[in-house]
Each structure stands twice: as C-alpha cells, then as structure tokens.
Amino acid sequence: MIEKVFHGSRRYWLLLLVLGALIATGIFFYLRQTSEGLAVTGMSRSVSWGLYIAQFTFFVGVAASAVTVVLPYYLHDYKAFGKITILGEFLAVSSVIMCLLFIFVDLGQPFRILHVILYPSPTSPMFWDTVVLFIYLVLNLVIGWTVLTAEYRGTPPPSWVKPLIILSIPWAISIHTVTAFLYAGLPGRHLWLSAITAARFLASAFSSGPALLIILCRVARRYTDFDPGEKPERALGLFITYAFSAHIFFILLEVFTAFYSGIPSHRASLERLFWGWGDPASLTPFMWLSMMLAAAALFLLYTPARRRDAGLLIASIAVFASVWIEKGLGFVVGGFNPDPMEYVPAYRPTVPESFITAGVWATGLYILALLFKITAAVRARSSE
Amino acid sequence: MEMTRLDFLKKAWRTGLVLFGGASFEVVSGSALLAADGKPSGRRMAMAIDIRACVKDAGCVKCISACHRGHNVPVIPDAKRAITWIWKDTIDRAMPGVLDPYSGADLRGANTLLLCNQCANPPCVRVCPTGATWKREDGIVMMDQHRCIGCRYCMAACPYGSRSFNWGDPRRYLDKGSVARDYPTRTKGTVEKCEFCAERVDRGLGPLCAGACAEKAILFGDLNAPGSAVRKALAGRIALRRKPELGTDPSVYYLL
Amino acid sequence: MAGNRIVKTAAALALAAAIFGAPFWWSALRGMKQKAPAPEKPAAEKECVLPATEMRAGHMTLLFQWRDDAVRRRDRAPVAVGGKKYEKSLTGSCLTCHVKKENFCDRCHGSIASAPACFDCHIDTSERGPWK
Numbered sequence: 001m002i003e004k005v006f007h008g009s010r011r012y013w014l015l016l017l018v019l020g021a022l023i024a025t026g027i028f029f030y031l032r033q034t035s036e037g038l039a040v041t042g043m044s045r046s047v048s049w050g051l052y053i054a055q056f057t058f059f060v061g062v063a064a065s066a067v068t069v070v071l072p073y074y075l076h077d078y079k080a081f082g083k084i085t086i087l088g089e090f091l092a093v094s095s096v097i098m099c100l101l102f103i104f105v106d107l108g109q110p111f112r113i114l115h116v117i118l119y120p121s122p123t124s125p126m127f128w129d130t131v132v133l134f135i136y137l138v139l140n141l142v143i144g145w146t147v148l149t150a151e152y153r154g155t156p157p158p159s160w161v162k163p164l165i166i167l168s169i170p171w172a173i174s175i176h177t178v179t180a181f182l183y184a185g186l187p188g189r190h191l192w193l194s195a196i197t198a199a200r201f202l203a204s205a206f207s208s209g210p211a212l213l214i215i216l217c218r219v220a221r222r223y224t225d226f227d228p229g230e231k232p233e234r235a236l237g238l239f240i241t242y243a244f245s246a247h248i249f250f251i252l253l254e255v256f257t258a259f260y261s262g263i264p265s266h267r268a269s270l271e272r273l274f275w276g277w278g279d280p281a282s283l284t285p286f287m288w289l290s291m292m293l294a295a296a297a298l299f300l301l302y303t304p305a306r307r308r309d310a311g312l313l314i315a316s317i318a319v320f321a322s323v324w325i326e327k328g329l330g331f332v333v334g335g336f337n338p339d340p341m342e343y344v345p346a347y348r349p350t351v352p353e354s355f356i357t358a359g360v361w362a363t364g365l366y367i368l369a370l371l372f373k374i375t376a377a378v379r380a381r382s383s384e
Numbered sequence: 385m386e387m388t389r390l391d392f393l394k395k396a397w398r399t400g401l402v403l404f405g406g407a408s409f410e411v412v413s414g415s416a417l418l419a420a421d422g423k424p425s426g427r428r429m430a431m432a433i434d435i436r437a438c439v440k441d442a443g444c445v446k447c448i449s450a451c452h453r454g455h456n457v458p459v460i461p462d463a464k465r466a467i468t469w470i471w472k473d474t475i476d477r478a479m480p481g482v483l484d485p486y487s488g489a490d491l492r493g494a495n496t497l498l499l500c501n502q503c504a505n506p507p508c509v510r511v512c513p514t515g516a517t518w519k520r521e522d523g524i525v526m527m528d529q530h531r532c533i534g535c536r537y538c539m540a541a542c543p544y545g546s547r548s549f550n551w552g553d554p555r556r557y558l559d560k561g562s563v564a565r566d567y568p569t570r571t572k573g574t575v576e577k578c579e580f581c582a583e584r585v586d587r588g589l590g591p592l593c594a595g596a597c598a599e600k601a602i603l604f605g606d607l608n609a610p611g612s613a614v615r616k617a618l619a620g621r622i623a624l625r626r627k628p629e630l631g632t633d634p635s636v637y638y639l640l
Numbered sequence: 641m642a643g644n645r646i647v648k649t650a651a652a653l654a655l656a657a658a659i660f661g662a663p664f665w666w667s668a669l670r671g672m673k674q675k676a677p678a679p680e681k682p683a684a685e686k687e688c689v690l691p692a693t694e695m696r697a698g699h700m701t702l703l704f705q706w707r708d709d710a711v712r713r714r715d716r717a718p719v720a721v722g723g724k725k726y727e728k729s730l731t732g733s734c735l736t737c738h739v740k741k742e743n744f745c746d747r748c749h750g751s752i753a754s755a756p757a758c759f760d761c762h763i764d765t766s767e768r769g770p771w772k
Contacts, residue, residue, distance in 0.1 A: 037572035038534075039551035044464035048539040048549060108534020108549065108573025115514040115533050126513040126537050187507055187630040188543025264480070340545035341477045341498075345464075520714065528711050529761060555771045563763060568731075571760035586714070 001152055004377035005370045011223060015369060019362040026359010029352040030105055038108055041353040046345035047336040051329075051357050052106035056099050058208070058328035059364070060133070060179045061201060063095035065209020066140065067172035068239055069232075074165050080231040083379075084217065087228075089144035090371040091213060092172070096137040098364035103130075105356050125181040132175050139168045144371070152378045176201050183335065191269035191335040194257075196250050201327075203247035208323035210236045210243070211316035216372070218313055226376040230308070237312045241301040244319050248294055251326075272344060273334045281346035283330055283337075290325035293318045428523040429502065429580055430607040430635040431594075432617040435475065437601035439494040445472065447497060450596035451578070456569045458557035467548040469578040470499040470593055479626055479638070497593070497602065500525065500546040500578040501626060501634030508538035508547065517575075523607075523635055524580045534573040543630050547577045580604075607635065677751045680743040688737075689721050700756070703730060731762050740766045 033040050043050045066088035072078035073085050104110050121127045143164050150157035180198035187193065214233055220226045258266045276282045297318035300306045307315065333347050349357070451457070451470050460466050472495040476483055483492055502525050509519050516531035517538055539547045553572045563569065567583070570576050581591035594602040605612030614637070617623075623637040658665075688695055690702065706728035709715040718725040726733045738744040741764045749755050759772075 037550065037552040039465060043551070045466060045468075045539075045548055046464070046545070048536045103535075106535070108536070108575075109532065110534075112514075112531075112533045115516075115531055119515045119531065121513050121515050123510045124513040124537070126511065126535065130513070182537075186511070186541050186543075187632065188627070189540065336540075340543055341473055342480060343477075518712075526711075530707060530711070558771075560771050561768070565763055565765050568761040568763060571757065586716070 001149060001374050001378060004374045007377070008373060009223075012369070012373065016366065019366045019369070022362035023359050023366065026356050026362065029355045030359065032352055033105070033356065034110070038106075040350060042348045042350045044345060044347065046339035046343060047333060047347040049106070049332055049336070050347055051349045051353055052102045054328045054332035055357060055360070056102035056106070057179060057201075057332055058324060059095045059098045059102070060129075060176055061205030061323075061327065062209045062212060063092045063099065063133075063136065064172040064176040064202070064205045065213070066092035067169050068206050068210050068236070068243075069213070070165060070172075071169050072235075074162075075169065078235070080229075080235055083228045084213065084232050086144055086148055086375055087216065087220075087372065088213060089140045089147075089168075090368065090375065091209070091216070092140040093137060093144060093371065094364045094368040096133055096140070097367055098360055099133060100137075101360045101363060102357075105360065125178055125185065129175070129178045129182060132171065132178055136168070136171050136175050139164055139171060143168060148375060148378055152381070173202065176205050183331075188340055189269075189335045190265045191273075191331070194254060196253060200247065200250045200254075203243050203250055204323045204327050207240050207244035207247050207319050208327075210240050211319040211323075214240075214312060214316040215320065216368075220372065220376065224372075224376045225380050226372075233312060234308060237301065237307045237315070240316070240319060241298075241307065244294070244297060244301065244323075247323070248298070268338050269334055272337045273330055276337075276344070279337075279344050279346070281348045283334060286325050287330050290322045290330065293322035293325075297322060426608060427521075428504070428607040428635065429585060430523070430605065430614045430637065431499075431502075431580070431591075432603040432614045432623065432637045432639050433497050434599075434601040434603070434617070434639045435491065435494070435496050436640070437599040438496050438597075439491065440599055442495065444598070446596045446598060447593035447602060448472065450592040451581075454564055454581075454592045455567055456554075456558055456563050457576075458554040458569075460554075460557050465551045467550065467554065467576065469548070469576070470497060472496065473498055475638075479624055482624060496638065498544070498546070499593075499636065500542075500580075501544055501632065501636045502578075502580055504633035504635065505631055507541040507543065507632060511537045511541040513537065520582070522585070524582050524585070525577075526579055526582060527574075527576060529568075529570055529574050529576070532574040534575065536575060538575055543627055543632065544634075547575050549575050675751075677748040679745070679747040680738075680740070682737040682739070685737045687722055687724075689719060689726050689733075703734075703758075706730075730758060731765055735765060740764075 029040075041050060041052075069081045069085050069088040073081040104113065107113060116127060116130050143161055146161050147157045177198050180201040183189070183192035184194060184197040214236055217228050217233060221228075255270060258270045261267075272279060273283055273287050276284045297315045300311045300315035300318070303311075305311075336345065336347070338344050448468075448470055452459070455469065457467055457469055475488075475491050475494055475496050478496060478498055482488070502523055504519075504523060506517075506519055506525050509517055509525060512518075513535060514531050514533055516528045516533070517525060518528075519525050534549070536549055539549060550570055550572045554570055558569060581589070581593075584591060590604050591602075594604045603613045603617045605614040607614055609615065617639060618637060622640045624640065625634040625637055628634070690698065695702075710728045716728055718727050720726075735741070741759055745758075746755075764772075
C-alpha cells in the first residue's frame with residue numbers, strides 16, 4: 001500500500017514540496033537552536049514554556065478527538081462514520097507525532113530524552129504522558145494500517161483489531177486527561193490549578209479535532225476522489241456544537257469562580273489575559289479575537305440551516321482558530337502570568353521559534369498527506 | 385587481552401543491573417535516599433533570614449556575590465535569561481499580602497533575600513520526569529546536572545520562581561581565568577538552583593551566603609536540633625514562610 | 641524479460657555496495673590507514689584504579705558509577721586500591737595523573753568521534769586558555 005504515495009497529481013507533489021521546504025527550514029533553525037540553546041526562542045526565566053509546549057497541548061487534544069468518530073461507529077454502530085474512522089485514526093497518528101516532536105524541540109538536552117524511560121518517575125505526569133502518548137500512537141497506527149490493509153484486500157479486518165479499537169476509546173480520553181494533569185496539579189499556577197482544567201481540555205479537544213476533520217474532508221472532497229458524504233459531516237457538526245458549547249461554558253465557569261470569589265491569586269491570570277491591554281506583549285487582543293471567533297462559530301452552529309456546507313466550513317475554521325488561540329497560546333503562556341514574584345512578563349515567539357513550530361506542523365501535515373493519499377487510493381481501488 | 389563473549393555478557397549484565405538497579409532503587413524508596421551508611425540522618429537543614437538585619441544596607445549583595453562566585457553562576461545581562469540561585473526583591477513581592485498600608489510600613493519597598501525554599505513537600509521533585517531533582521534525607525532538594533533533560537517542568541511547578549534555566553551556554557559569561565576551579569560550571573539546556581551549599585554542608589561547613597553576610601542576617605542549621613542557630617532564632621519570634629497555604633512546607637523562614 | 645530483471649537487480653546491488661562500502665573504498669583510495677590511538681601515559685604513576693585492560697573497557701561505567709555515588713547517593717567515600725586512596729572525582733582523581741584531556745581522553749574519543757560531554761561542565765584544570 002505504501003507505494004501509493006508515489007502516484008499523485010501535480011497538486012499533490014506541489015503540496016509535498018511546499019511542506020518539505022517548511023520542514024527543511026524548520027530543521028535549519030532547529031540546528032541553530034541546538035548549537036545556541038533555547039535562547040533563540042522568546043522564552044524567559046518567567047515564561048519558561050512557550051509556543052512549543054502550547055502546541056503540544058493543543059495537538060494532544062486533536063489526537064484525542066479520534067474518539068469522536070471511533071466511538072459512535074464501533075460502539076454504537078453509527079454507520080455514517082464508517083468511511084471516516086480511518087481518517088480520525090490517521091489524524092491521531094499525525095497529531096501524536098507532532099506532539100512528540102514539539103516536546104523534543106522544547107527540550108534543553110534533547111539527546112537525553114531516553115532518561116524519561118530509563119529512569120521512570122511514577123509521580124510525574126510528564127512520565128505518564130510520554131507512556132500513554134506512545135502507546136496511543138502505536139494503537140492508532142496499528143489499527144489504521146490493519147483496517148486499511150483489510151479494505152485493500154477486500155477482506156474483513158482480523159478479529160484482534162476489535163479489542164484494540166475498543167481500547168483506543170478510553171485511551172484517547174486518558175491521553176488528554178494526563179496532559180491536563182500536567183497543569184492541574186501545580187500549586188503555584190492558579191490559572192491551571194482547577195478541577196475543570198481536564199474537562200475543559202476534553203471539551204476543546206472534541207471541538208477542535210472534529211472541526212479539523214471536517215476541514216480535511218472538505219479538502220479531500222475538493223481535490224481528490226474521496227468523498228465521505230454529507231451525513232458524517234452533519235453529525236460531526238452537531239457534535240462540535242455541543243462540545244464547543246461545553247468548552248465556552250467551562251471558560252465562563254472559570255470566570256465566575258475567579259471574579260466572584262475575588263481571591264487575587266484566582267483572578268490575576270484571567271485578568272491579565274482578558275484585561276491586560278497595557279501589558280508588555282499582551283495576549284489580550286488575541287483572547288478577545290478567540291472569543292469573537294467563538295461567538296461567530298456558535299451563531300453558525302446553532303442555526304441548522306447554517307450548520308452545513310459553507311456555513312459548517314466557516315464554523316469549523318472559526319472553532320479551530322478559537323480553540324487554537326485559547327489553548328495553543330492563551331492557556332499555557334497565560335499560566336505564567338503573573339509570575340511567582342508577581343511580575344507581568346512579556347512573551348513573544350521569535351522568528352526561529354516560529355519556523356521550528358511551522359516545521360513541526362509541516363511534518364504533521366506531510367505525514368497526514370501521505371496517509372490520506374494511501375487511504376484515498378485504496379478507497380478508489382476498492383470502489384472499482 | 386581479548387574479551388570473550390561470556391565476559392562481555394557478564395559486564396553488560398552488571399552494567400544493566402547497576403543502571404536498572406539504581407533506577408528501581410530510587411523508584412522503590414521514592415525521593416528520599418539514604419545516607420552512605422544506610423541510616424536516615426534525621427536532620428532537616430533550614431535557614432532563617434532576619435529581615436530587619438538584611439534591609440539595613442539597601443544595596444548590599446554580598447551574599448549573592450559569594451554564592452554566584454563560588455558556584456560559577458554566570459552574570460547574564462539580559463534579565464529575561466538571568467540565572468539567579470539567590471536574589472533580592474521586595475517583601476511585597478516575596479510574601480504578597482503580608483504588608484499592608486497600616487502595618488509593617490517601615491518594611492514597604494525594602495528588599496530581602498530570596499532563594500530555593502528547599503521545601504519538605506517539593507512540587508518540583510514530584511513533577512520531574514527523570515529524577516534529576518530529589519530531596520535528600522537532610523531535606524536539601526538536589527539537582528543532578530547529568531540527568532536533567534531541560535524540560536523545565538520543575539520551573540513551572542515551583543511556586544516561588546526559584547529555578548533558573550540555561551538558555552544558552554553559561555560559559556560565554558564566565559571568565560575562565562577567574563572561575564572557581566573546585567566547582568563545575570553547568571552547560572546549556574539544564575535547570576539549576578540553590579542547593580543550600582550541599583557540598584559544603586557535607587564537609588561540616590555553612591553556606592557561602594550566610595558566611596558572607598556582614599549583618600549576620602542569614603542563619604543556617606538543623607531544624608530538628610533544638611540547639612541549632614535556626615531554632616534559637618525562631619524561638620519566641622514571629623517568622624513567616626513564603627506561600628505556606630500551598631502545602632510545600634518551606635525550610636526558609638523570614639524573621640520579623 | 642527475466643534477463644532484464646537480472647540486469648536491473650545486479651545494477652541496484654552494485655550501486656548499494658558502492659554506497660554502503662564507501663567508507664572502505666574511499667579510505668583505501670586515499671591511502672588512509674587506521675592508526676591506533678595513542679593516549680599520553682602519565683609520567684609518574686603506573687597504576688590506576690583498575691588494571692589497564694579493565695579501564696580501557698570499563699572506564700565510562702566506572703565514571704558513571706562514581707558520578708551516581710557522589711551526586712545521587714552522597715557516597716563520596718574514597719576508593720582504596722593498592723594502598724592508594726582515590727576520590728570519586730573526574731577532575732579530582734583522573735585528571736591529577738592524566739592531566740590534559742586533549743592528550744588523553746580526546747586521543748581515543750576524537751578518533752572514534754564519540755565525545756562525551758564531561759568537560760562541558762567539569763573544568764579541565766590543566767587548561768589555562770579560553771573555554772574550548
């Protein structure tokens with residue numbers, strides 16, 4: 001099946017070329033980071049995690065969202081999702097690889113990364129996150145590849161795949177819960193120190209992941225022969241409506257606790273995020289942009305007539321962008337603000353940091369393009 | 385002499401046992417390791433900082449100089465990337481809410497010494513994915529510069545801002561001719577912090593900062609020993625610790 | 641048809657052999673001969689913590705053991721060998737006899753391009769010049 005990646009349209013090769021160029025640029029800047037150190041990024045003593053870890057956090061959510069198509073199909077026999085479960089699984093594979101790459105590029109001593117496995121630390125959520133993410137990657141790779149191979153051969157998938165698929169469902173929930181536990185147990189970071197952090201993560205994951213899936217299905221429909229049809233998209237659209245509503249609701253719950261209680265440590269980070277207009281390198285404009293995108297998305301999603309076709313695509317893009325800003329920037333960077341000494345530190349990603357990030361995105365998209373190419377080719381063949 | 389296959393396998397097995405055994409020993413015994421003689425030493429090293437003595441000379445940084453010189457801590461001009469094992473800041477920032485407009489007015493704006501609190505319940509130790517930081521049996525929270533992968537999770541976990549990361553090569557800012565030769569530098573990509581001069585404590589000495597203070601504002605000793613300098617200072621005086629509500633149980637006291 | 645396949649396979653195998661054998665025929669062409677690395681032996685001392693053959697094979701393991709003993713297990717008890725006491729210290733013991741990293745460690749580690757990072761942090765006390 002792998003040979004299918006070598007046959008594609010001009011547009012396909014152009015995509016791979018552009019992504020390849022981005023990857024090469026990312027590698028170039030990463031080599032600079034390896035030799036000069038993480039000083040090439042915008043991170044500082046106060047904001048010690050930045051774009052890389054924020055992206056890691058966001059894409060763990062996207063990876064977990066495969067469960068939104070796998071669960072209905074395999075547990076509840078929701079046939080409409082039959083054609084896209086594999087896309088969900090391959091999106092999970094690509095996302096987890098991006099997550100692992102983001103961790104790698106964020107490390108100060110990346111070549112010691114095996115210390116996490118050689119010297120296991122059961123009290124550390126980061127240790128457990130590494131373990132569960134790796135297993136999730138293997139799970140989805142094995143499931144996706146096996147099911148696709150079966151389709152390629154025109155036979156039913158082997159029976160041992162089914163328990164793996166069932167396992168991947170709670171496993172998807174666990175990867176994002178453990179990632180939330182990275183943040184939710186730290187006594188000094190009050191933006192993160194909340195029971196609802198894990199629930200927020202899951203709600204935002206189950207909005208942004210399916211939103212991306214819809215966008216990818218539209219791209220596939222436009223540029224390839226693969227057409228999953230409207231029914232799965234409509235179902236996903238409905239699901240996104242509920243998940244995204246929960247996500248916004250949870251944010252409002254945090255706002256209530258912070259401001260009604262009036263406790264300075266509870267309020268401070270949210271205040272700086274949403275009312276920090278004068279702060280150095282303020283995130284406030286981005287947070288309000290995120291909220292406006294959320295409002296637009298909810299408006300489109302709540303009217304059935306607009307939750308389809310162009311409306312659904314715009315809503316998906318708005319959901320994805322809104323969650324990306326809030327989670328892929330606001331949540332992680334905002335947690336360091338104010339810092340333990342009550343300063344309001346500035347953080348802006350630098351050019352090298354941005355290109356390394358773009359290089360990792362491009363790697364994920366590249367792998368996704370290859371996997372989707374194989375899937376589309378297998379589907380086209382089996383439908384002959 | 386040639387090594388037979390059997391020899392190689394024996395050596396590899398022994399190496400594996402050492403590595404794995406060391407690792408599992410740490411997992412089993414948690415973060416508190418035993419002293420070389422196998423007995424827990426029962427000490428809890430702590431520090432008491434007399435705020436009023438410390439603020440007498442506003443610009444004094446003798447403690448910081450002694451510490452940073454003795455441990456080859458680089459002086460980095462960019463404050464965002466600074467490495468500070470110990471540093472000074474206002475009491476308001478160190479202990480928010482302690483001073484208000486009506487009480488302690490004479491200490492407003494005064495600076496005091498800040499450092500790793502060597503918590504008895506350290507969040508940084510809990511979160512470290514490689515065991516690069518751990519709590520010794522005498523309470524000092526140690527760093528293993530060989531083990532650290534530079535993930536900076538400990539920096540996120542520390543509620544006090546006590547940890548610093550080597551964003552670049554610290555040797556750029558260290559003059560090789562004048563470094564302390566009995567103490568290593570660090571390299572880029574690892575986290576470092578005050579370790580209560582553990583290498584001096586092991587030789588029966590006190591920390592460099594305490595020794596350098598002209599006002600004798602820094603007292604150091606065993607919290608578990610009733611006759612120690614720290615216990616004597618704490619007796620009958622009000623002392624505060626930073627953010628006690630977080631449950632970290634810091635070992636640095638600020639005497640009022 | 642079959643003949644064509646044989647030709648193609650043979651050509652591919654030859655190309656693979658050329659690429660993977662490059663280190664060998666490239667060195668042979670340029671007349672490079674493998675020289676055994678010659679680390680400078682200490683002038684005074686003839687004995688070390690372990691016999692030379694064991695040191696050659698196991699010095700990294702020994703150093704890691706000392707490192708973990710001293711840093712993690714707080715066991716800095718000197719090692720008694722042959723009537724002498726050695727501190728568990730790279731710069732404090734090994735370098736007192738082997739003096740210059742360049743003339744000793746680098747001779748082997750440089751030739752096999754496996755440079756351990758010891759001196760990124762530990763200070764080579766014999767070197768008075770700028771950081772290398």
